[in-house]
Amino acid sequence: MAVLTMRDALNQAMKEEMARDPSVFILGEEVGAYQGAYKVTQGLLAQFGEWRVRDTPIAEEVIAGVAVGAAFIGLRPIAEMMTFNFSLLALDMIINHAAKYRYMSGGQVRCPMVMRGPSGAAAQVAAQHSQAFESIYAHVPGLVVAMPATPKDAKGMLKSAIRDDNPVIFLENEVLYNLKGEVPEAEYHIPLGLAEVKRPGRDVTIVAWSRSCITALAAATKLAEEGIEAEVVDPRTLRPLDEDVIFDSVRRTNRCVVAEEGWRMAGFGAEISDRVQRACFDELDAPVVRVTAEDVPMPYAKTLEKAYLPQPEKIVDAVRQVMYR
Amino acid sequence: MIREEAFALYRQMLLIRRFEERCAQLYVEGRIGGFLHLYIGQEAVGVGAMSVMRPDDYLIAYYRDHGYALARGADPRLLLAELCGKFTGISRGKGGSMHFYDVPRGNFGGDGIVGGHLPLAAGIGYGIRLKDTDQVCLCFFGDGAVNEGAFHESLNVSALWDLPVVYIIENNRYGMGTSIDRASSVKDLYQRASAYGIPRREVNGMDLLAVRTAVAEAIERARTDKRPTLLEAETYRYRGHSMSDPGKYRTKEEVEEMMKSDPILLWGKRLIEQERFSQADLDAVDKEVLAQMEATVAFVESSPDPPPESMYEDVYVRSPYINMKAAEKDPAWRSAIKEDRMPPTLPPPTAAPAPEARPAAPPAESKPAAGAPAAPNPAEAAVQATAKVGS
Numbered sequence: 001m002a003v004l005t006m007r008d009a010l011n012q013a014m015k016e017e018m019a020r021d022p023s024v025f026i027l028g029e030e031v032g033a034y035q036g037a038y039k040v041t042q043g044l045l046a047q048f049g050e051w052r053v054r055d056t057p058i059a060e061e062v063i064a065g066v067a068v069g070a071a072f073i074g075l076r077p078i079a080e081m082m083t084f085n086f087s088l089l090a091l092d093m094i095i096n097h098a099a100k101y102r103y104m105s106g107g108q109v110r111c112p113m114v115m116r117g118p119s120g121a122a123a124q125v126a127a128q129h130s131q132a133f134e135s136i137y138a139h140v141p142g143l144v145v146a147m148p149a150t151p152k153d154a155k156g157m158l159k160s161a162i163r164d165d166n167p168v169i170f171l172e173n174e175v176l177y178n179l180k181g182e183v184p185e186a187e188y189h190i191p192l193g194l195a196e197v198k199r200p201g202r203d204v205t206i207v208a209w210s211r212s213c214i215t216a217l218a219a220a221t222k223l224a225e226e227g228i229e230a231e232v233v234d235p236r237t238l239r240p241l242d243e244d245v246i247f248d249s250v251r252r253t254n255r256c257v258v259a260e261e262g263w264r265m266a267g268f269g270a271e272i273s274d275r276v277q278r279a280c281f282d283e284l285d286a287p288v289v290r291v292t293a294e295d296v297p298m299p300y301a302k303t304l305e306k307a308y309l310p311q312p313e314k315i316v317d318a319v320r321q322v323m324y325r
Numbered sequence: 326m327i328r329e330e331a332f333a334l335y336r337q338m339l340l341i342r343r344f345e346e347r348c349a350q351l352y353v354e355g356r357i358g359g360f361l362h363l364y365i366g367q368e369a370v371g372v373g374a375m376s377v378m379r380p381d382d383y384l385i386a387y388y389r390d391h392g393y394a395l396a397r398g399a400d401p402r403l404l405l406a407e408l409c410g411k412f413t414g415i416s417r418g419k420g421g422s423m424h425f426y427d428v429p430r431g432n433f434g435g436d437g438i439v440g441g442h443l444p445l446a447a448g449i450g451y452g453i454r455l456k457d458t459d460q461v462c463l464c465f466f467g468d469g470a471v472n473e474g475a476f477h478e479s480l481n482v483s484a485l486w487d488l489p490v491v492y493i494i495e496n497n498r499y500g501m502g503t504s505i506d507r508a509s510s511v512k513d514l515y516q517r518a519s520a521y522g523i524p525r526r527e528v529n530g531m532d533l534l535a536v537r538t539a540v541a542e543a544i545e546r547a548r549t550d551k552r553p554t555l556l557e558a559e560t561y562r563y564r565g566h567s568m569s570d571p572g573k574y575r576t577k578e579e580v581e582e583m584m585k586s587d588p589i590l591l592w593g594k595r596l597i598e599q600e601r602f603s604q605a606d607l608d609a610v611d612k613e614v615l616a617q618m619e620a621t622v623a624f625v626e627s628s629p630d631p632p633p634e635s636m637y638e639d640v641y642v643r644s645p646y647i648n649m650k651a652a653e654k655d656p657a658w659r660s661a662i663k664e665d666r667m668p669p670t671l672p673p674p675t676a677a678p679a680p681e682a683r684p685a686a687p688p689a690e691s692k693p694a695a696g697a698p699a700a701p702n703p704a705e706a707a708v709q710a711t712a713k714v715g716s
Contacts, residue, residue, distance in 0.1 A: 107662070141640050
């Protein structure tokens with residue numbers, strides 16, 4: 001096993017898939033000569049040339065649209081959004097086009113593309129640059145929505161996303177780009193729609209993905225000091241959702257907390273909460289409790305930003321609540 | 326152009342006209358639902374452009390899309406079945422009027438979002454460049470689309486990256502009910518290409534030959550020099566924006582004036598004056614087209630509605646990179662297949678009686694002679710053909 005940052009793991013995934021399949025190409029703002037706004041595409045331009053690592057103007061709609069159109073005729077584009085905050089400008093391409101053409105054509109068209117980039121809060125970049133949009137994308141039939149939390153998952157899942165024939169929204173997290181972790185050296189991929197228990201525990205299930213999964217693991221460490229063993233389940237992919245792993249865990253622990261970086265109102269955690277209470281009603285010893293961002297736009301001030309986000313302490317409090325402590 | 330081709334193009338325009346007229350009738354009868362945008366008056370643009378495309382070229386268009394599919398050779402039976410929401414429709418009853426796709430003919434369909442398919446056309450162009458073939462992509466849209474941001478983003482990258490895309494504005498003067506005078510700061514829409522250094526040209530969209538010449542030149546530029554072009558075909562729709570539009574924003578006189586330069590009328594005149602056809606030839610082909618429309622309607626009448634479970638099909642592609650065990654809890658994943666479903670090729674229509682000879686009651690199915698196999702019902706054949714892929 002090599003120890004890599006998530007940034008390098010993602011970079012390796014793209015590099016290997018581009019070497020393996022000439023139909024894979026990358027396009028986006030600053031992906032080439034600048035080496036990537038977050039250096040995720042570093043070195044790829046030199047290796048693959050400008051037609052396969054395409055620097056684009058700042059024009060998100062056409063970035064996504066070129067990916068969709070090229071995918072229709074058999075290419076495998078990876079459209080990088082510098083951040084998913086800007087993907088709002090490309091939403092029509094994704095929701096009205098990538099997610100719809102197969103259906104509207106009665107199965108004639110496929111759209112094997114990936115749209116990837118960082119989503120969620122970074123550090124003090126305020127309301128327009130800190131948003132977590134997984135709930136919006138996961139709402140749309142026709143899309144696959146993946147959100148890795150570790151370097152190993154990031155590489156294995158991005159490889160699956162590139163090879164898959166459906167449009168995949170691949171949400172990374174800026175804060176996690178420097179997160180280090182073990183990554184297999186041999187060729188591997190992780191199927192999308194496969195959840196993983198990131199930490200086993202008998203007392204409570206915490207469901208959390210992407211950065212919130214790392215926050216949940218920190219909370220679990222604190223809880224262990226109090227003698228509470230939390231099981232952390234990472235769905236890894238939100239659509240399709242591997243709900244059985246969540247249900248199996250809840251049936252063992254009888255208690256469930258869902259933590260996410262998005263807003264509470266209509267957030268994806270509500271979907272999980274709904275499914276858990278229906279599938280595990282008899283096994284639950286407490287109502288499912290959700291930890292979310294505060295339901296306000298992200299403030300700039302450091303102290304407010306901290307208060308806005310799910311912190312380990314908030315998850316610990318939620319666990320105490322479901323354990324009636 | 327050889328004489329036979331000139332006549333074939335006349336027939337194509339006429340087929341579109343008669344098809345659209347029949348659609349209007351079926352819409353009023355409540356057999357076609359949703360939005361219905363007719364191509365009547367604009368036939369020369371689609372037919373002229375399509376006549377100079379190669380079979381392996383691509384096209385992508387907007388929601389007034391019946392004419393393109395017909396001109397590109399789609400079977401009108403599959404199209405009318407789609408309009409009537411039948412399972413035999415070209416999009417299996419999931420698209421309707423605005424979404425006629427015919428991928429085997431390179432037709433990526435009708436897009437329902439104004440300007441929404443222009444970035445996709447650029448993407449098809451980009452894909453062509455990456456594959457290093459000499460194909461081209463034609464992209465049709467209305468005058469309303471030039472005010473969308475997508476138009477500008479698409480033209481910019483097409484010029485920047487040398488993409489083989491021919492952008493064709495069908496300027497019918499109104500974006501729904503708003504005239505271009507009230508929507509565009511520049512009235513000559515093709516001039517907008519100057520902002521991106523793209524070759525541009527205005528063409529009389531009522532004149533089939535003019536359209537053909539202009540599009541052929543643009544296609545050649547795309548194929549050989551990989552340069553995009555913006556063409557503006559000046560045309561006119563005689564009907565409202567859609568069936569629900571009474572067209573009160575324009576005068577009756579304006580419409581009547583435009584109808585004097587009707588593309589089918591003009592081309593028919595040319596066939597008589599220059600190609601030695603007679604009025605009787607034109608009348609005969611009209612009769613033949615009308616008979617074809619009768620057979621088309623008959624096909625639709627014998628077509629089934631989509632089965633309820635088909636609702637879940639065609640959302641996803643079955644994939645070895647998805648944990649299907651988890652995904653299959655969702656019916657859309659359960660119904661996913663690996664292959665694409667291409668429209669079937671139907672057996673030629675059995676000769677339908679000419680309209681005036683048609684009995685008032687639906688024609689009884691002719692009894693096959695003893696021992697002879699029953700003639701296959703094309704609608705059944707269509708369902709079987711689409712079902713085959715899925716099994």
